[in-house]
Amino acid sequence: MNPTSPLQRTARTGKRFGWAGGLFAVLMALIVMASTGQAFAHAALIKTDPADGAVLAQAPARFSLIFSEPVSPLVLTLVTPDGTPIPLTSFRLSDQTVEIDNPQTLKSGTHVLSWRVISADGHPVGGSLLFSIGAPSEPPAVSEAIDWPLRSAIWIGKVVLYAGLFLGIGGAFALAWLAGGGRAGQCFVAGAILCGLLAAPLSLGLQGLDALGAPLSHLAQPVVWRTGVGTSFGWTVLIALIALGLGLLSLAGPRAVARPLALAGLVGVGAALAASGHASAAEPQWLTRPLVFVHGVGIAFWAGALVPLGLALKRQAAGAVEFLRRFSWAIVPVVALLAAAGIVLAVIQVQTPSALVDTAYGRLLLVKLALLVFLFTLAGVNRWKLTASAEAGATEVQRRLTRSVGVEVLIVLAIFGVAAGWRFTPPPRALAIAAAQPVSVHVHALQAMADLSITPGHAGPVAASMIIMSGDFGPLDAKEVTLVLSKPDSGIEPLKRAATRPGDGSWRVDNLIIPVPGRWMVRIDILVSDFDMVKIEAPIDIRP
């Protein structure tokens, strides 16, 4: 992106040019800062201590949760057998492990440790594990109900933010660069930007509420806002606010700087979107973030021009025909880029065609695609059927074009609504990453113990890896290790495989096939010496 040539046309002095260039540099720096984070994905819980379903003789001094990547805890609660929630506030983070102190002695019965953490892509992940002291009891009820008022508010906030970014900043860009001297739609564009300026910070608070699992009524609490700022969505909001401000300045400020300001705002739209969200979190980052940037800029260019153009044509304003000519000249390559970026992102996110139907994310994408087909048909008719005669000055055609542009705007709004729905659906890519995580179990007996992990942790071809230790965590040089998997309730004969030693101190079983998901019994036969074998056993849950 080379800002020199368009800037030279408007910037009369070197000073102005330097100022706009500086803004541009700040924005680019923000993009770079936002994109230098580590490889983002949804964090998945790999292992817990105590294990889910464990029955302990006495209350543990601490709990630990190990995730597939670093996380930060948001809400940790222990629910006692009588249903009383105890907030757990004392915890330590070390790499992927969250160590939580147990604040009190626990009575016997089944407890629920409910956790909610935020992963690197800025989306909260939650779950709970059950363990019992002494003997299991009826587990206490833990409500994981969806907070619909909050969800609706988040969704509305997102749609309004999109409208501000795309219709507002995009509109400001169209007015500055395409409309010539025409000011049709200026009020609408300014209104959209103001809506965006309101929605952006509000979305941050809503994000904070969602991250904490708190209801809407807690919106005023400072911790909610701190949490929201701490997520990657904080970057999106910051960049969006800057971009919206630039857009507004380009409308209200002197005509001479309108163009660089609007261009910087448009760049900001792309940067804001690339800073957070599912698509920006996908791998490979060097590809997805620029694609999201291009996609966002393209949408803003297209959608933003629609209202000013429609109104200019409706009012038969002086520069309307000129505006239409410039827009239709630029729109074909812009939409081509926009569509190409969108297609690549969709392929990365959805991965397999069946996920289009099987997952909520895929179904939303299908709805969006249907709306897009409609939109493209309309836009195509406008571009290749009506534009030529409208440019020639045919009033009747210009009126038809105005109506058609109005419908386009409505479809665009509907698409914003669908895209905002993705906020609540993990993409198939993230689901696949979660499914590929191993399942682990720690098997402990007096004479020996083992850490077993099965990768991936779902039914099908898997590999098992075991670390064998003596009962007091010392080294155990086993002569032979045999893994026996059985599922007594399914009528499947036990799978028995001798483990091999790859040389890194672990024992492995490759080419193992677990035929069905569910709860399996794992037995590890450890030959300690010629005449001494230790058999340890534990259940393990295999995902479907």
Next chain:
Amino acid sequence: MIKYLLAAGALLVLGTNAALAHITLETQEAAVGSTYKAVLRVPHGCDGKATTAVRVQIPEGVIAVKPMPKPGWTLQTKKGKYEKSYQLYGQAVADGVKEVDWSGGNLPDEFYDEFVFRATLTADLPAGQKLYFPVVQECGDAAARWIEIPAAGQDKDALETPAPGIKLTPKR
């Protein structure tokens, strides 16, 4: 008469079943403080392969072990210290045979054979309990390990490869 026959038949079926499946000891009961002639019955090889070695571990409290040589097999013993010393004919015995190996032989899967040793069950052994002699059966590079000892309260039939054992009876 019919009852008796049925009972005998049931006993026969169950008895042969157990004997077919595992390496067992012929005499299943012995008094503590007596001399015991152990006859290890080897009913088959390891998954169809011919048996090439039989090794038996002598449990603590069993002393003065004398294995019977077997034509075609190399007989070896491994000696070591006992956990404590035992009285044998007025003398203290603190070490002796801890393992007996018959190796270098060839017992095809379709044949049956027995491996014999004699030993003294000391009076220190707990009468009323079971005493196990873990056995490793080698078949070339494969092995079957008859070394499982049931945990307290565990059903011995639940074990896949139980160690042969005898019931200890009170001193006569």
